[in-house]
Amino acid sequence: MILVEELTKHFGPVRAVDGLSFAARPGEVTGFLGPNGAGKTTTLRMLLGLVAPTSGRALIDGERYADLDRPVARVGAALEATGFHPGRTARDHLRVVCRASGIAEDGVDEVLGLTGLADAAGRRVGGFSLGMRQRLALATAVLARPPVLILDEPANGLDPAGIHWLRGFLRHLADGGCTVLVSSHVLAEVEQTADHVVIVARGKVVRDAPLAELVGEADGLRVRTEHPAELAAELDRAGGAVHRDGDLLRVSGVDAAGVGRAALAAGAVLTELGAERSGLEKTFLELTMAELGGDP
Amino acid sequence: MIALVRAELLKIRSTRMWLGMLALSLGFTLLGLGFYIALAGVEMNGEAALPPVTDPATVRGFYAAASAGTLFMMILGIIGITGEYRYQTITQAFLVTPRRYRLLAAKLVAYFLFGLAFGVANVLVTVAVALPALAVKGGSTSLLDNDVPTILGGTVLAMGLYALVGLGLGALVRNQVAAIIVAVGWAQLVEAILTVALPSVGQWLPAGAVRAITRANIGFGGGGELDTLPAWGGAALLLAYGLAFAAIATFTTVRRDIT
Known part of the structure; x- marks a missing residue:
């Protein structure tokens, strides 16, 4: 359980984090979303005792990170892909963490295998790609099988196969009871994994809700038809909100079965029927842009 | 705490930087020793460049070459903490x-x-070269006379303490290049001048402490005429420098946000 209460951080005159509060619960993947510069990284670093808050609290299982006994066994963290000595091998990097935190070193090869780095274990990190560094950061985070995971932009630098793997990995951990907090500035990355999303902009929470709720709000259908005018009129009668763009109709308030019935009634031929995929992305943009005072 | 120390030792061993520092310190040791071997008792312009090997001061000079690379231990210590910030x-x-x-x-x-282990390596190499050279030139081959145990033991201790001082300095300065420039500039310039110009002050500086511990002057010339602390005083002085730097760093630079 991660609990952030009224957390505030000023860097000189800049309020990087401004009275932020949210919680991340066990068994859930919590997406921590916001545009670049929203204060995500600063918040995570305050959670991990690396940055001292100006005011407020950031607690992990009721304790400050610095007060945890053997923190590596309680909280796994992957913060940035660059924090490795280029001259040290991946295996030695993990062995150092094991020694310093009193964890048995047998877990090293296991996490290297788990993150797909078994073949690179003996190579110096200086020769690693960004994706490999991300994998090594993840391997470090899960080394001691901690019940809480805090990951800052873990998908950066991963290829599509890596992102797919990461989603499954985080889902698996959360299903096993872990508290997983994962930050991102790209909504699509967490859209398929997160149970709960906390959206921040300018250091403040602008939305804190289950993902399903946001998806529900944004839901809409894309309908392409050979008879747009007839179908639009029929959908309107069925109580749907229709936005027509040539032969493409963006429909909300009516489900797919409703569209089918309307098409049958209007005698309209459908050429495409599907979910409006950009709906959640639009909600995210609207929420964060509104806070920034710009147009969505 | 023991676990943390073991982790730090693994950190040092798992990159190759220490090998470079070892090579440099051994190189300096052998360079100094080479001068002594080449010039001891050799006449230049009718005068002996250095007293012959039968002179105890020359024997001391041979073995004192072991401590020529102490500065590299300080740099090793500096990199030990500033490297963590850099990477x-x-x-x-x-x-x-x-x-x-x-x-x-x-x-x-x-x-x-x-640093102690480095000191042992430097001492072993020095003895391996100096002992045969002294034997060939007809000098003392005893490792117990002429203050040799103090010089060699002091070198080991000085190397360990110099690494510690470097670590404290690095923690305070944080910037790797700046810390190394400070260390080298201090040792090569400020200290060199102060030692000669104001020996009463010089004895309280790190190089003066090394002189006190090893009972030998680094380089040429006898160490006898310079003000020098007792050996234990020199060791305590270096320890105090290292711990003072580290203590100040703990309450200043080390507390800063890591962003």
Whole structure:
């Protein structure tokens, strides 16, 4: 359980984090979303005792990170892909963490295998790609099988196969009871994994809700038809909100079965029927842009 | 704490930087020793460049070459902490050990131990070269006379303490290049001048402390005429420098946000 209460951080005159509060619960993947510069990284670093808050609290299982006994066994963290000595091998990097935190070193090869780095274990990190560094950061985070995971932009630098793997990995951990907090500035990355999303902009929470709720709000259908005018009129009668763009109709308030019935009634031929995929992305943009005072 | 020290020792061993520092310190030792071997008792312009090997001061000079590379131990210590900031590995280090003073304490111990090991290596190489050279030139081949045990033992201790001083300095300065420039500039310029110009002040500086511990002047000329602290005083002085730097760093630079 991660609990952030009224957390505030000023860097000189800049309020990087401004009275932020949210919680991340066990068994859930919590997406921590916001545009670049929203204060995500600063918040995570305050959670991990690396940055001292100006005011407020950031607690992990009721304790400050610095007060945890053997923190590596309680909280796994992957913060940035660059924090490795280029001259040290991946295996030695993990062995150092094991020694310093009193964890048995047998877990090293296991996490290297788990993150797909078994073949690179003996190579110096200086020769690693960004994706490999991300994998090594993840391997470090899960080394001691901690019940809480805090990951800052873990998908950066991963290829599509890596992102797919990461989603499954985080889902698996959360299903096993872990508290997983994962930050991102790209909504699509967490859209398929997160149970709960906390959206921040300018250091403040602008939305804190289950993902399903946001998806529900944004839901809409894309309908392409050979008879747009007839179908639009029929959908309107069925109580749907229709936005027509040539032969493409963006429909909300009516489900797919409703569209089918309307098409049958209007005698309209459908050429495409599907979910409006950009709906959640639009909600995210609207929420964060509104806070920034710009147009969505 | 023992676990943290072991982790720090593994950190040092798992990159190759220490090999470079060892090569440099051995190189300086052999260079100094080479001059002594070449010039001891040799006449230049009708005068002896250095007293012959039958002179105890020359024997001391042979073995004192072992401590010529102490500056590289200081640099090793500096890199030991500034490298963590440079490569941003300090984030991981503080995640593992959020009570930062404990990490710094473990590093001080680890680098002291590593410096002692370097000192042993320098001493072994020095003896391996100096002993046969003295034998060939007809000098004393005893490792017990002429203050040799003090010089060699002092060199080992001085190397350990110099690594510790470097670590404290590095923690305070944080910037690797700046810290190394400060250390080298201080040792090669400020200290060299002060030692000659104001020996009463010079004895309280790191190089003066090394002179006190090893009972030998680095380089040419006898060490007898310079003001020098007792050996224990020199060791305490170096320890005090290292711990004072580290203590100030704990309450200033080490507490800063890691962003």
